[in-house]
Amino acid sequence: MIPPIASKFVAGETPAEALDHARAMNERDVNVILNLLGEHYDDRRAADEDAEAYLRLLDDIERSDVSACVSVKPSQVGLDVGTHVYRENMERIADAADDAFVWMDMEDHETTDATLDTFEQLAYEHEGGIGVCVQANLKRTEADLERLADVPGKVRLVKGAYDEPAEIAYKDKARVDEVYREYLEYMFREFDGGIAVGSHDPAMIEHARELHEEYGTDFEIQMLMGVREDAQYELAEDYEVWQYVPYGGKWLSYFYRRVMERKENLLFAARAVLSR
Numbered sequence: 667m668i669p670p671i672a673s674k675f676v677a678g679e680t681p682a683e684a685l686d687h688a689r690a691m692n693e694r695d696v697n698v699i700l701n702l703l704g705e706h707y708d709d710r711r712a713a714d715e716d717a718e719a720y721l722r723l724l725d726d727i728e729r730s731d732v733s734a735c736v737s738v739k740p741s742q743v744g745l746d747v748g749t750h751v752y753r754e755n756m757e758r759i760a761d762a763a764d765d766a767f768v769w770m771d772m773e774d775h776e777t778t779d780a781t782l783d784t785f786e787q788l789a790y791e792h793e794g795g796i797g798v799c800v801q802a803n804l805k806r807t808e809a810d811l812e813r814l815a816d817v818p819g820k821v822r823l824v825k826g827a828y829d830e831p832a833e834i835a836y837k838d839k840a841r842v843d844e845v846y847r848e849y850l851e852y853m854f855r856e857f858d859g860g861i862a863v864g865s866h867d868p869a870m871i872e873h874a875r876e877l878h879e880e881y882g883t884d885f886e887i888q889m890l891m892g893v894r895e896d897a898q899y900e901l902a903e904d905y906e907v908w909q910y911v912p913y914g915g916k917w918l919s920y921f922y923r924r925v926m927e928r929k930e931n932l933l934f935a936a937r938a939v940l941s942r
């Protein structure tokens with residue numbers, strides 16, 4: 667069982683617990699993106715097992731009344747084993763998702779080409795039911811956004827969670843914020859909707875709201891479970907908000923990552939437990 671301190675960031679170990687959390691969020695007008703925790707499998711069996719878990723989850727979503735979609739890490743469904751394994755598993759997942767949307771998370775820069783190529787292929791085959799994440803800290807992202815502008819589907823812009831080499835990535839936080847703003851401007855100007863602002867940063871969200879006013883382009887806001895949840899509920903009164911919700915047995919390393927990236931998270935989690 668997940669200890670109460672970690673359950674601020676992880677919905678549970680089972681799909682049933684994740685769907686219960688989804689229902690609770692839906693009641694607050696927040697939609698849910700479910701992510702089964704797991705990554706970097708170097709044998710095919712583990713990758714296939716997680717792909718099959720996603721197929722069962724999509725079936726559960728289909729049969730439930732929740733507003734939920736899924737987000738899949740490439741290395742979780744086979745990218746470290748081989749691009750063809752990743753592609754085959756993503757195809758199975760995309761085929762199984764009738765009405766539910768399928769997101770592809772983005773991992774480190776060595777995976778970007780394979781992830782975008784697979785996204786592009788699936789996005790055309792599934793008429794816009796697929797989305798991909800791009801990272802503002804990578805210098806290549808400007809060109810990637812140009813490539814993605816006319817592809818059906820959605821694009822989630824994040825600042826980037828991986829520690830990338832300086833030759834290919836902006837390392838300075840202020841510079842990443844600056845390009846994030848520029849990329850948002852490009853997306854609101856050139857995209858025909860399908861924009862997901864994947865950020866907790868009030869300044870980026872405000873910028874997106876202003877761009878929406880200026881260009882009228884549709885967008886959604888995505889944030890992680892356990893982070894700025896009051897803001898999520900408030901924003902959901904006026905905008906489409908999706909909460910990224912991890913679940914599954916591999917919760918410990920995810921919880922550790924949340925605490926390491928922001929030490930206050932431990933304090934917030936402890937407070938949430940004490941106030942129960």
Ligand code: FAD
Pocket residue numbers: 770771772773799801824825826827828864865866867868888889890893894909910928931
């Ligand atoms: P930061 O730049 O970290 O912080 C800016 C401001 O936001 C802070 O000053 C504060 O005001 C506010 N803030 C941030 N965190 C908190 C907090 N915990 N509590 C209170 N206020 C806070 N990265 C990838 O590389 N690949 C992915 O596929 C990916 N998917 C993601 C999906 C979603 C839905 C989200 C939200 C993020 C994803 N990320 C992904 C992570 C992303 O790249 C960033 O590392 C992460 O979101 C931190 O950047 P930020 O824009 O949220 O804010």
